[in-house]
Amino acid sequence: MSDAAKLRVRAWRGGAEGRFQEFEVPRRESQTVLDVVTHIQRHLDPSLAYRFACRVGMCGSCAMMVNGKPRWTCRTHVDKVAKDGRLEVAPLANLPVIRDLVADMREFFDKWARARGQFAPTATRADAFAKVEPQSAARREADAGIECIGCAVCYAACDVVSWNPQYLGPAALNRAWTLVNDARDGDKAGRLRAVAGDAGCHSCHTMMSCTELCPKNLSPTRSIAGLKRATRGVAFGEGE
Amino acid sequence: MSVRLEARLWWAQRVTAAFLAFFVAVHLATMIYAVRGGLTAAEILARTHGNAAWGLFYTLFVFAAAIHGAIGLRTIAAEWLGWRGTPANAAVALVALLLALLGLRAVAAVVIP
């Protein structure tokens, strides 16, 4: 790869209203999109706003739209996505823009809370340790989904999120499912009520964009399918 | 609309889907059989006139299709037209009713001699 080769990069500038600004960035071996964005900010335009933290694919802070797909820029090699030497970076979709490449994550986490994505304890430190059988079906279901780090790539990828403003989204529902399967949790009924209906699991159309793009290879679709079965009681059970 | 009712709509959609899978399979097979060598009114009516079994089959088919289609259209109206709330729900209920009435009329037309 010639070092004289250049990348043509279009980066979003502004808020909800704005425009793409073009930059020319030198191409390097094993370059990631994060390298590219960092180069722009350090050498071409210091006013460019963007997020990153760990740089090594652990924190999810660097998530943004790369050529139309939500990805972790630190884990996206330029060679893989800029086939014709062109790159377009934009803030994560389905979220308000704070500035340039930075999206406002509050709504994402608000929905996490609305889906009751918090553990509801039933024991105290005075009680004995809970015994959870790791190979039990429930624990394996929970384990399949608990590695989520809340990066919002799935949320940005989901068409239902963009069409249905109330939809809680794949990450929130996935987290709720892990807790529904947690034998120690004390709010199963409340959580199932929180994730049912048009704002919840019943709006998932199994498009699986979330599963396609999750950088941790999770399957929110699988979790949401589980919630669809688990919420039968919300539709037909007693109470309410 | 309550979460409970929204969840019930989803279940109604799935349950009617399961029934429709059977109805559509039978209907498709029947149509593939029936259109061989062309199709005339006499052929259709010879099969369905006075036939209580077909009458029952198509009546159930009509109800399932009306419910299933209306609930589906409700989702599409909400997601692609941004149409939600009481007026949208009322319109969808009307669509279900209309489909059911037209369908029952069609069943009557081909079954009642």
Add this chain to the structure above:
Amino acid sequence: MKRARSHPGWWAFIVHRVSGIALALFLPAHFLALGTALSGGARLDEFLRWTDRPLVKAAEWILVMLLAAHLAGGLRLLALEFLPWRDWQKSLAALAAGFALAAGLVFALAR
């Protein structure tokens, strides 16, 4: 239409939705046509003869394909939502497409 859309799950969704809309629009027309039999078979026969033209036959064939596609896609969803999850279930989309095509072929050949 950017975003991550060129994967099987997304195509399965859009086919299912578009076929559903087409069928929902077709159904009232279908019911009205059959309803003409209320006044005896003559009007229905007249209608059937009207449909005896290539464009209508092509449209009917497309409709049968859409019906088969919607059915296959629906069965895929019922499997994904009610059966225990298996990762290979992604290929159910391909299976559904295959079934729809097969049904269309059989219908075309039956004429």
